[in-house]
Amino acid sequence: MTIRKKGNKERSGVLPDKVKSQFEVLQKELNIFFQNKHLLYQAFTHSSYVNEHRRKLFTDNERLEFLGDAVLELSVSKYLFEKYPNMSEGELTKLRAAIVCEPSLVIFANELSFGKFVLLGKGEELTGGRERPALLADVFESFVGALYLDQGLDTVVAFLNRVVYPKVEVGAFSHVMDFKSQLQEMIQQSNNGLLHYEIVDEKGPAHNRTFVSRVLLNDQELGVGRGKSKKEAEQQAAQNAMVTLNQSMQEEE
Template sequence: MRKTYRDRKINNKISQKFKEFQTRNGIKFNDEKLLMQAFTHSSYVNEHRKKPHEDNERLEFLGDAVLELSVSQYLFKKYPTMSEGELTKLRAAIVCEPSLVMFANEVKFGEVVLLGKGEEMTGGRTRPALLADAFEAFIGALYLDQGLETVISFLDKVVYLKVDSGAFSHVMDFKSQLQEYVQRDGPGTLEYKILQEEGPAHNRIFVSQVSINNEVLGEGAGRSKKEAEQHAAQMALGKLKEE
């Protein structure tokens, strides 16, 4: 009797965690078993063999493919002048393990993942590979439960927002994109000029301006001249595409 009560208490606690997770992220699963499976690590299954738990490895396999497709579609539409090689490089940066861990931490996956006692005691909740796998598994579960559009809506808030804010600008060559874009309208030479340098030597900030035929296209700041020029080119591209 005591064991049954304890099990019920544990199950209620797990159920409450998943409800809070869904509320926090504006998601409601039709099949909550899928959500639970997405966060069930193999170590948890091994310690609860009497119950029909299934780990998240198969969902991780599916989620990996869904994530790659979704990110590819987003980048293809957002950056029409970007080459195949640049798109591949950027996608790789977005779906690599460190990025997936960043996304997983953003939505607090570590709080809801189900672990065995051994994995829990050795810091499983913060283990990068585990969090990255859980993120992919969750994407797979969400796809099965509600389809690609819901997955894209979730990625809009967690992943694409970071891309838009420049979190992956270090792997994007905006200067080449801008050069290609302006050459469509005829010959012209882009000119980059450093407008400002400020701050101590170890924490320098540069402000760059890009122009063509004396027409200013954009300005940007960065911790190096190269980074400032890339941000200026990014701003210029955004401005030109709005016109």
């Protein structure tokens, strides 16, 4: 008769069924289903969990984090390059850095509730590791790395289109993306006159208001923008005005 040792599942590196079911929930919430589930598990496995389960039968997420960092930077770079044709190399670099920095990655991870799925050692758990910013940022990068290996760059881009890029488009990074100043510089270089912004519409309840702004050059409308604040609406109006001016310049050439 063969005697099965207690804890055999952990010794074989297999996660308990309860933990696996939690990852099934995560996949349903994301509407992303991994072909290789072990990549998903690894993306959420912290080194403290590996250290607590001897004989190195589990693999932590540090290598996936390394890969995800590179995939994220490439994907964001391509998006910004195509989205903002008028931005200089320096401006693109500054905006990309704001998007992929730790505080931003923590926001993305928290909005997806990644923290509750992380596999932690007991010590790390007790010291609040599940809410530690560096850990959450690392998990987001690890997930991107795992997704890239499992399903390729197109799926990563689709994921970022849902989670990251909408924030760029509504002005979440407007502190490093000042289109109003850029538009002002364009107008000054060509001595074309004075810019004026005005709010032309407000929609929705007070707690969820949408503003519509337009920018005028010598009473001629150059662009219209929308945003959750007057500032965001004006920034988008300026961005759209720059696109319009650029197109006009190309047509004249």
